[in-house]
């Protein structure tokens with residue numbers, strides 16, 4: 001009930017400033033009260049993990065795992081932290097996040113600003129020791145540093161896996177941010193086959209000491225041609241990757257043309273990406289072998305949008321932008337409905 005007022009105050013501030021302020025408040029609030037429990041919804045078992053409900057927080061909001069306790073209190077069944085890169089990096093120059101309120105949308109070109117894997121490890125260890133992740137599934141989204149050459153990108157993903165495999169419940173390989181030059185080319189052809197084969201091998205190596213293998217997911221863009229989606233599905237199946245997250249933000253501006261900030265460079269998120277994400281999930285569902293889970297994300301702003309994503313073939317859901325616009329009440333509404 002308080003969120004509309006809170007939002008009015010937050011939306012008076014520049015987007016990134018209010019984002020950082022909210023994270024800081026959530027962090028203190030969560031740590032003061034403890035993580036609480038996820039909302040009990042439809043329990044699901046996906047890639048060997050048990051979820052109290054199928055709705056998660058998408059990557060990019062808690063990039064450094066600094067507010068896990070706060071987000072866990074919001075009722076999510078899972079939280080994905082990151083994108084984290086091996087070394088800390090500042091991201092792109094500010095301003096780099098823009099609101100398009102008439103569309104309930106955001107455009108961002110953050111560029112993987114984050115504190116690096118060592119800091120991420122320390123934050124998750126602290127959260128685990130304090131019991132803040134006891135009831136939720138915690139995913140870690142991995143990326144590459146901007147200055148790592150594309151040909152060596154796989155090494156950055158391997159560093160993330162090695163450094164964090166005993167604290168993460170699953171990993172997401174982010175191959176689809178539009179804000180790291182060249183990153184999305186890793187989604188296609190020979191680059192993808194090599195990358196997936198190598199990370200799968202590492203997953204098995206890391207588990208060979210008796211530890212359980214940490215599920216590996218790949219996050220894809222909503223702007224892929226049908227042939228590219230088919231190649232991804234084929235390579236995911238071949239490398240026995242454990243799941244796909246569809247989708248990241250879009251570079252298309254078709255749905256917001258003419259709006260203030262529509263021409264800012266970066267990825268567009270929120271309702272304008274919904275139809276592209278749904279299309280990608282539908283295609284993946286048709287192409288992937290049965291049993292390879294799909295996490296549907298992109299423009300989910302209501303229980304009916306969540307239902308549509310599930311009907312398209314998603315096993316789990318994530319939200320980001322509409323959570324910023326609607327607050328924790330959206331989590332409750334969706335979890336109750338699905």
Ligand SMILES: Cc1cc2nc3c(=O)[nH]c(=O)nc-3n(C[C@H](O)[C@H](O)[C@H](O)COP(=O)(O)O)c2cc1C
Nearest residue numbers: 058059060083108247248269270298299319320321
């Ligand atoms: C400001 C902002 C930062 C983001 N950062 C990341 C990121 O670091 N890694 C990632 O995989 N996705 C990132 N995303 C994409 C979201 O996780 C999600 O895939 C996308 O926004 C679509 O969902 P939505 O329409 O519910 O926001 C970011 C999105 C926004 C708006």
